[in-house]
Amino acid sequence: MYKIIGLTGGIASGKSTISKMIEQLGFTVLDADIASRKVIEPGEEAYTKVKEAFGEHIFNEDGTLNRAELGNVIFNNEEKRLLLNSIMHPAVRKWMNDRQEEAFKRGEKVVFQDIPLLFEGNMQKSFDHTILVYVEADVQLQRLMERNNFSKEEALARIRSQMPLSEKLALADEVINNNGTEEESKQQLLNILKKLELL
Numbered sequence: 001m002y003k004i005i006g007l008t009g010g011i012a013s014g015k016s017t018i019s020k021m022i023e024q025l026g027f028t029v030l031d032a033d034i035a036s037r038k039v040i041e042p043g044e045e046a047y048t049k050v051k052e053a054f055g056e057h058i059f060n061e062d063g064t065l066n067r068a069e070l071g072n073v074i075f076n077n078e079e080k081r082l083l084l085n086s087i088m089h090p091a092v093r094k095w096m097n098d099r100q101e102e103a104f105k106r107g108e109k110v111v112f113q114d115i116p117l118l119f120e121g122n123m124q125k126s127f128d129h130t131i132l133v134y135v136e137a138d139v140q141l142q143r144l145m146e147r148n149n150f151s152k153e154e155a156l157a158r159i160r161s162q163m164p165l166s167e168k169l170a171l172a173d174e175v176i177n178n179n180g181t182e183e184e185s186k187q188q189l190l191n192i193l194k195k196l197e198l199l
């Protein structure tokens with residue numbers, strides 16, 4: 001039987017950190033943030049649609065997407081964020097599902113999908129299990145400001161565009177509390193994978 005595991009969290013909660021650990025154990029992890037970069041390369045369908053919807057100013061001179069500029073627009077304007085989501089998310093889902101098919105055809109039995117907005121998109125039914133990478137709100141804010149060099153306002157605008165992690169706790173099948181060290185989180189991950197009989 002094939003298994004699909006959803007890995008989720010919030011911005012800067014530690015999904016990529018946990019994803020790397022999962023990959024080191026030999027599993028395939030498909031990353032929705034990588035997908036969202038692929039589907040907006042020049043020539044792709046979403047590229048044309050985003051250009052029509054948002055205009056030339058969110059693109060660099062070489063034609064690539066100016067991610068900081070588009071981020072400034074959508075994290076401060078809910079209507080525009082939902083418009084971008086409506087263009088991007090179907091393309092991201094297709095990219096992820098195509099890669100998942102390839103993995104299963106290669107003979108893999110388990111695929112992880114790292115999707116920040118899994119619960120916002122009410123996608124939990126598409127997964128055999130969901131794992132939430134959780135951190136306290138103050139840790140999330142601190143790590144996001146440090147990693148991206150954001151002001152408090154910039155970081156909060158991004159955090160507030162997502163469902164609070166405290167609400168995601170009630171929706172997840174399994175939780176990794178990533179407030180502590182990476183080693184502590186790794187131990188929790190191993191326990192979950194053993195419980196799910198994936199190790």
Ligand SMILES: CC(C)(COP(=O)(O)OP(=O)(O)OC[C@H]1O[C@@H](n2cnc3c(N)ncnc32)[C@H](O)[C@@H]1O)[C@@H](O)C(=O)NCCC(=O)NCCS
Nearest residue numbers: 010011032033036067070071074085088092116117161162
């Ligand atoms: C706005 C964009 C250009 C900003 O790019 P940037 O390189 O600064 O950020 P990156 O893509 O690495 O995303 C970082 C994090 O921001 C959060 N985030 C991104 N998009 C959204 C969104 N639409 N709503 C809420 N949070 C979001 C996620 O937690 C994500 O992990 C980019 O995030 C984007 O294209 N977003 C729309 C697609 C999307 O929803 N992606 C999220 C996963 S499907």
Ligand SMILES: Nc1ncnc2c1ncn2[C@@H]1O[C@H](COP(=O)(O)OP(=O)(O)OP(=O)(O)O)[C@@H](O)[C@H]1O
Nearest residue numbers: 010011012013014015016017143147178180181182
């Ligand atoms: N247990 C930990 N202890 C200290 N720092 C951590 C820990 N886990 C992650 N970090 C740091 O916190 C930041 C956010 O982690 P990471 O990039 O893995 O989050 P993410 O959920 O993938 O973020 P995003 O969705 O925004 O890309 C990074 O700078 C990472 O190095």
